[in-house]
Amino acid sequence: MDALTIHEAAEVTGWSPRMLRYIERIGLVRPSRSGSGYRLYGPAELQRLRTLRELLATYDLGLGDVGFAVRLRREPGLRAAIEGWLEAPAERPEHVPAAEWLAWEQEKHQRLLGLAPVGA
Amino acid sequence: MDALTIHEAAEVTGWSPRMLRYIERIGLVRPSRSGSGYRLYGPAELQRLRTLRELLATYDLGLGDVGFAVRLRREPGLRAAIEGWLEAPAERPEHVPAAEWLAWEQEKHQRLLGLAPVGA
DNA sequence: CAAACCTTGACACAAGCTTGATAAGGTTGG
DNA sequence: CCAACCTTATCAAGCTTGTGTCAAGGTTTG
Numbered sequence: 365m366d367a368l369t370i371h372e373a374a375e376v377t378g379w380s381p382r383m384l385r386y387i388e389r390i391g392l393v394r395p396s397r398s399g400s401g402y403r404l405y406g407p408a409e410l411q412r413l414r415t416l417r418e419l420l421a422t423y424d425l426g427l428g429d430v431g432f433a434v435r436l437r438r439e440p441g442l443r444a445a446i447e448g449w450l451e452a453p454a455e456r457p458e459h460v461p462a463a464e465w466l467a468w469e470q471e472k473h474q475r476l477l478g479l480a481p482v483g484a
Numbered sequence: 485m486d487a488l489t490i491h492e493a494a495e496v497t498g499w500s501p502r503m504l505r506y507i508e509r510i511g512l513v514r515p516s517r518s519g520s521g522y523r524l525y526g527p528a529e530l531q532r533l534r535t536l537r538e539l540l541a542t543y544d545l546g547l548g549d550v551g552f553a554v555r556l557r558r559e560p561g562l563r564a565a566i567e568g569w570l571e572a573p574a575e576r577p578e579h580v581p582a583a584e585w586l587a588w589e590q591e592k593h594q595r596l597l598g599l600a601p602v603g604a
Numbered sequence: 605c606a607a608a609c610c611t612t613g614a615c616a617c618a619a620g621c622t623t624g625a626t627a628a629g630g631t632t633g634g
Numbered sequence: 635c636c637a638a639c640c641t642t643a644t645c646a647a648g649c650t651t652g653t654g655t656c657a658a659g660g661t662t663t664g
Contacts, residue, residue: 380652383606385612400661402610412569419569423562425552426620428651432549433556433566442543446553449532449539489640502624505642519629522640546620546650 366407367396373405377413384413389433392416486527493525497533504533512536526570526595 373395374381384403387393393412395403405413419425436443492502493515509512512595515523525533539545556563562597 371609380653382655386652398610398612398661399614402661416571418504419554419565423559423565426651428548430566432545432552433570436553437570439543444548445539445543447534449550450553450557500623503622506622506651518631518640520640521642522631546621 367404368406368410370395370403370405373403373413376410378417381412387413387416387427390427392427392430393432464468487524488526488530488574490525492528493523493533496530498537499533504598507533507536507547510547511554513548514549 368376370381370428373379374384377384384393384395384405385467388395388403393409395405395409397406411464414429419430420427436446488496491502493499494504497504499507500566504515504525508515508523513529513536515525515529518524536550539550539582540547556566
């Protein structure tokens, strides 16, 4: 039997039981549950909890940052929208009037966001 | 001349001047500057500012979230570390003792984090 | 069955983020 | 040269995050 209860997992990983529940609530490490609802931390969860501490300390992140990374992985639409926004905006070719270029950019971003076009 | 001052850009994008400075400080939209230091918002910046509002509203994000996405793009080490952490931890094969598997996982994560191995 | 766990929920507080307001001073254009 | 901008810096209110503690109640086990 290699599943630990929350206090045992806390002891082993350095997080407090309170924080283990918090970390679960923001979707970072989800232990399985016993029949009666007790959290059960297996080796995989314990490892993720340990490396999580290193990750936060090494890059000075908050739990919310890692939670956002999880969201990025789980929501493809979100990922696409962010990537679209992050793209360096295309340079406007000299011969294209500003108004037209703007409309094109706008439409592109709305496609990426999965939204209806302006006039629809 | 299609570059706007901060108050004009605020009017056009719906952000307050205060927020435009804040958005610049967290690295999301960086206007160029005039000789004397005035911020100059061109069409590209204005477009990014408008789509930023949509992005935040559509996916219920904060500026910090998008800022973190920018960090992810700019810091390859960070990206690798996060991706490494997000990988579903490998199932431990039945015939590998737990202690050994744990050490291997640990080493893997340390590689990903660019850290020295435990005993070094 | 009682001690020692576990659960969820709530209250609390420090630290940080978000946002506005305001001050002291430089730039610009009529 | 003065009004109307711009700059940076600071104070402050309100919200979010991270964390502890405690209460009321279910589970497990000697």
